[in-house]
Amino acid sequence: MSHSAVTILTWSLVTGIAMAKSTLTVEQSIAMSLLVYAGSAQLAALPLIAVGAPIWVILTTSFMVNLRFVIFSLGLQAHFYYLSTWRRILLGYFTTDFSYLNHIKRFPKPETKEQLANDKEHLRLYSMMGFQTANWVYWQVGAITGILLASQIPNDWGLEFAGAVALVVIIGPMLDRNSARWAAVTAGAVAVMTYGIPFRLNIILAVCAALFVGMILDKSPKAGAIP
């Protein structure tokens, strides 16, 4: 299995267990996993649901946690602007951290008009849909397994930490140059320092700070910025 697959399975399993151990029922947990399909937003919502926070607070938090996808959607637009409205909406919905990451790694630059005209088989679109399908299947298998087996798994195994360790393996190879390393250090420091702020806004603050640092340090990026 690829590193992405292992990491997705670990995070989804942890997310599934967290949902099942929260105030949600099994049916609600499975419905949330299948429909919402945004692990970090789900995890941020659980403690809010448990304390009975108003629905607008939970929805605002969901959107704020998802703000990073708004930035990804800019990159997606450059690659897939030519599709029909429905295909664009669906392509957007299924674009997770991992499918976007893998797509940009494989195709750092959008196709030019000529390349697009010659690409009769829509190789890039089907490549992306392949990443998305694999991501969706791995996520739901892990999440639903976690939901159903949660009562069998003791709290003190520390399984939730395995997701963090697996993510280290994904991030490591991306730190192949100084600008990326400084962007990463910035993102980490900002995310930790501002962790307590409302609506989990620390994520988007960290992303913006890292983009700023990356932009300043990497005036002449090589082709294929993300290895």
Added chain:
Amino acid sequence: MSDDETMAMVYLIIGMTVMTFVARSFFILLGNRIKISEWGLETIRYAPLAALIAILAPEIFLPVGASSIAEFSLRTPNIWGGIAAMIAFYFTKKMIPTLVIGMAVYTAARFWFI
């Protein structure tokens, strides 16, 4: 759970699903009405990296269930497990050794710090 609470959960799940749709298809929805400059695309190239780190860093450097940086403590097992995982990855570049060493140090640190 009462009927009211059940309905509230149904609305919440629908609402969160809409939030996923809105956030993820935000700019792609505009189709060919906008054209992002090469500069713009270069600026966001570290966005996926930064997003993963923004999710990961608090999991490693803050205690489980912490609500802010004020709860930072070196007696947090996550920190030592995380650092061990980073060192293991640096030398092996492989998933399994990183997972085994990271989890082993994390587990040892949890017993150490009790």
